[in-house]
Amino acid sequence: MSLTMQRVSEKPHTYRLNGRGVEHLDPLLDCLVIVTRLLGHPVSTEALKQGLPLQQNRLNAPLFIRAAEQTGFSARLIKTQLHEISPLVTPVVLLLKDGRACVLTAIDRGRKKARIIQPESGEGTRDVTFVQLEHEYAGHAFFIREQYRYDERAEANLEVRSRHWFWGTLFRSWRIYRDVLLASALINLFAVVSPLFVMNVYDRVVPNNAIDTLWVLAIGALVVFSFDTVLKLLRSHFIDLAGKKSDIILSSRIFSRVMGMTMANRPQSVGAFARKLQDFESIREFITSSTVTALVDLPFALLLLMVMGFIGGPLIVVPLTGMALIALYGLIIQRPLAKTIDNTVRASGQKNAMLIESLSGLESIRAARAEGELQGRWEKSVGHIARWSARSKLLTASTGVVVGFVQQLVTVALIVAGVYLIMKGELSMGGLIASVMLAGRCLTPMAQIASLSTRYNQARAALTELNNVVQQPLEKCEEKQFVHRERLQGQIAFTHVSFQYPKQQGKALDDVSFSISPGEKVGIIGRSGSGKTTLNRLLLGLYQSASGAVRFDGLDSRQIDPSDLRRNIGTLLQDSSLFYGSVRDNITMGAGFVEDAALLGAAEIAGVMDFVRHHPEGLDMPVGERGANLSGGQRQCVALARALITDPPILLLDEPCTTLDNTSEYLVRQRLKQYIQSKTLIMVTHKGTMLELVDRLIVLDHGKVIADGPKQQVLQSLAASVPPAAQEVRS
């Protein structure tokens, strides 16, 4: 379905929007929508692609699987012949040549016919022969089924085990880690070669002048070392490969959890939260080569120790004692180290929060001449972090020093004890040298692990923080099934709605009830803090009411998929944000594919064309970070155009045109008046002039509805009683 926005007459402008405003032109997405319908749980295109990083506005194979999974289905892409597909597994999405796709709904093997639905043809179900289909089929098919849902009864009896977000992701690379383990076993076996080579040279070659044997041994050792080098390179490559794979999955998972988090659980501080997410770096570092190598090598140290025991006999006690000493020191410093790192992490979060807040409020800081105050806070925070990080550095450095000392101690003790054994004739010269070398090898992974404890503690702290993030409730959780509504009529009802912000005293909305019919134009007025914006937030489903219900077309908003709901409500928030990019990007963000006619139409109504027309780059004019290159009024126009771009049946405008000059406001108002004729409008405003757009007024005070009725009647009664709310509406 395509959208065209036609300008019917010149003055006043009349705009007619045909269609939904967005054409997705995505065969895979269309097929998935059809499959969800066939499986009895229809999901809208909007809900399926919600939050996915579409490639040129389309699903690709991995995104198809993610789209299915996030809406309660599971999908697998399998290479298969057409005749191998069982009729029992339909519906199946077949990938066709030239990037097309179709849904295979039934197979009649006897008559060699198949029943398909090809969305782009718009023909509905049709029968084709196997030969025809084979000709088009590209060889891969998506097999989709509904995920089994446990209900509350199951929860009582059965604990549903799901994989941990972090360990489960690492576990996905178990095959790679298995190979790494195998390579490590060989590498550690090869570690024996060097001491044995030296031992044999000292004990056999030198006393007997056996030059031939020397060369044989040397060539053998070289071959083994070459193999060892290749294996070591491969091992690091595989560990990095597994780390990279996990890193991509984990980063994407964390970000999607953050995006999907309920507003009630959103973090109090953006800066501190951003810091938590950045701390993922320390986890990434921890799962890369050096750590994993040290961990994997540790069990093999015991093997080397056994070989050493075989050669050096009682000398084994020396490295064993050394290992025990290193382990003991490592354990002793764990607690103080963990404490310093936890404190550093907390303080860094606070410092980052301050930095982000200061940078975003730089103009206000300058205007209030508060630079000195913030400088003071900053220096205090930096000083605090420096103290803790100096402590953690000292502890880390002490590990290195202690480990080095133990290693030297072990060498000296081995040589002293070895000389006694040689004098007693229980050990050869070569045996002693080999024992020293092997002891060194045994201690290396121990030393590495001890020095990794800082990194481990950082990763542990980051994992704890991220665990909290990942465990936050999601707006769309797997257990919850939504009703999918492509298009709402625009009927809205609040019944006894009360709401209190988390961790706040007092209700922001208190027993609010009203009903709005489709096409009605309603103004919400009231003093600052009376609850107007909160009411908008509940309408958008950003927060859920504690009691009562918000209904759209008679359906509780909690049942409607949030993405469907928001697609149907064109929203201009009081503080709508713009993002780095062009004016065009900012208007179309979230809308998918938009035809130029629709874009121009929305930009015209919202007054964007009035200023981009004079810019050499037009709609491609860059807006800067957070829209910093635009004026306040221009930013509001772009945000208004964004609200109109999908031609939604409901418009929710919070303080539109507040930052526009009178002429611009007049022009936008006149164009909006034409545009909203068939829409349901809910508008929060303090501006009397904007009330021209509405026929009915709802007045809020301290979270309660104190008046509701036709505009003139409410204004008159407010003027008569002269409550503060009436004075708020400036004419």
Ligand SMILES: Nc1ncnc2c1ncn2[C@@H]1O[C@H](COP(=O)(O)OP(=O)(O)OP(=O)(O)O)[C@@H](O)[C@H]1O
């Ligand atoms: N995110 C929030 N967290 C906690 N409390 C909030 C939050 N937003 C608003 N409040 C509180 O809820 C109450 C209603 O605020 P709301 O923003 O809905 O008022 P408003 O009528 O839109 O005001 P204004 O006209 O100034 O925009 C206020 O007391 C405010 O302090």
